[in-house]
Amino acid sequence: MAEVRQVTNTQQDKILIMGPSWVGDMVLAQSLFKILKQQKPDCIIEVAAPGWTLPLLERMPEVDAAIPLPFKHGQLALRERIRFGRRLKDRHYTQSIMLTNSLKSAILPAASGIKRRTGFLGEMRYGLLNDIRPLDKTRLPRTVDRFVALGVNPDAAIPSAIPNPTLVASKENALACLTKMDIDVPQAPVLGLCPGAEYGEAKRWPIAYYAEVARAAYAHGWQVWLFGSEKDVPFTAEINQLSNMVCLDLGGRTKLGDAIDLMSLCTAVVSNDSGLMHVAAALDKKLIAIYGSSDPHHTPPMSSKAVIEYLGLECSPCFQRECPLGHLNCLKQISPKHIIHTLTLN
Structure with missing residues (x-):
């Protein structure tokens, strides 16, 4: 188990957080970590989550240690979870808090012998949890409300x-990434574009629209950086091509930690509802967050600098991966000119 960091603490309050598996949700979880530290400044917070989340946790000062989980997404692995949990007994946690609702994710804290195991009931987790909270979605409409x-x-x-979540980026690493890629340090404002949509096409603002915004930003003297994972490479490449190759295409070229640090150099960000949208908000960037099939009332960016673009059509939010009506009006009717105007490029 690789730890992010460990601190010496003589207090007994030591909390194991079973963290979420999505970038955006993990960013929102930082609000919970802050509340816990406000209530008990000397408490120790350790987070067990998939290994890829470590770059996020490293940038959250409230997290004292991170425990990467070796289980594949959706894998029950009952015996392995029990063995893993038993190995954590000597860490002497006083409480576990479950931010996931699955049955399998509650096995590890129970196997660890943690006396107080807190969470929503989820998939009938009687016995595995002993501090079961009722989930009133009306009283707790947002994901961040439920975590807190x-x-x-x-x-x-x-x-x-x-x-609000506030990630602490490393400017030193950002500059090192630019040097490694043989890219000059930006001397002009930088617009970050995040066209990725892990959940599905119904959350993706049209590629041609992103390209129009890129061309407008470049014409106003801005640099344009395209962010995305390896899955987003076809989309960032197409945006760059449609914008006459004026962008720095970072699609598939950066790991999550590097992307966070490079985004900290941006002046403004335009993003679909995605994990990187929440990252931009947590970096306190001017942000235009574009929503299609999802609900901004449920997972809004936590930042006073964020502008949410959401039409709220009669068919919205549908929460579908692809538009069930075939027109994608919830995104297509948000025009590039409107986004350009909102950016106030000058």
Whole structure:
């Protein structure tokens, strides 16, 4: 088990967080970590989550240690989870908090012998959890509300002012990444474009629209950087081609930690509802967040600098991977000119 960091602490409050598996949700989980530290400044917070989340956790000062989980997504691996949990017994956690709702994810804290195991009921987790909270989706409409609710006493209201996630990026690493890729340090404003949509096409603003925004930004003297994973390479490449190759295409060229640090150099970001959207918000960037099939009332970017573009059509939100009506009006009717105007390029 590779640890991000460990601190010496004489207090008994040591909390194991079973973290989410999505970038955006892990960013939102930082609000819970902040609440826990506000309540008990000397508590130790350790997070067990998929290994790829470590770059995010490394940039959250509230996290004292990270425990990468070796299990594949969706894999039960009952015996392995029990063995893994037993190996954590000597860490002497006083509480575990479950940010996932699956049955399998609750096995590890129970096997660790943690006395207080907090979470929503989820997939009938009686016995595995002993501090079961009712999930009132009306009272807790946002993902971040639900995370924070698990960090306060069962009879307490969630704080009226939930702290925003704030990732601490490494400028030194960002500059090292630019040097490694033989790219000059930007001397002009930088617009970051995030055209990825892991969930599906119904969350992807049209590629041609992104290209039009890129051309406009470049014409106003901005640099344009395209962010995306290896899966997004075809889309970032097409945007660059349609914008006459004026962009720095980072699609598939950076790991998550490097992408976070490079995004910290951006002046503004335009993004689909995605993990990188939440990263941009947590970096306190001017952000235009474009929503299609998803609901901005459920997972909004946590930043005062974020502008949400959402039409709220009669068919929205449908939460489908592809438009069930075949027109994708929820995204196509958000025009590039409107986004350019909102950016106030000058």
